[in-house]
Amino acid sequence: MDFDINEVLSDMLKAVKLSVEDSWDETKVVANQFFERRKERLELIAELRITGKMSQEDFESRMEDEKLVGEAELHAIAVISKAMAQKAINAAIEVLSKAVKAAIIAI
DSSP states (O other), X not given: OOOOHHHHHHHHHHHHHHHHGGGHXXXXXXXXXXXXXXXXXXXXXXHHHHTTSSOHHHHHHHHHHHHHHHHHHXXXXXXXXXXXXXXXXXXXXXXXXXXXXXXXXXX
């Protein structure tokens, strides 16, 4: 299995940074905390999907849940509009989904 959660989290943060551009200084602390607190959970979900112990449907449902939680946390930053928060977390979750897909293909 070629899946490194630290590398994926770093790529997810980069996706958030690109999505919020001018507001990155205000966003980075919350985004870092969000991913660090969810690191083990995201890694477990990814591993369950990669090993086939979780269906694609369940994986997508979990990713939607993570998006909602992520949006809520990013909304805590007053300078980020709802659209920016949605765009940022969608970009980050897309990075995770692609990394899981790539790891599945590599098996």
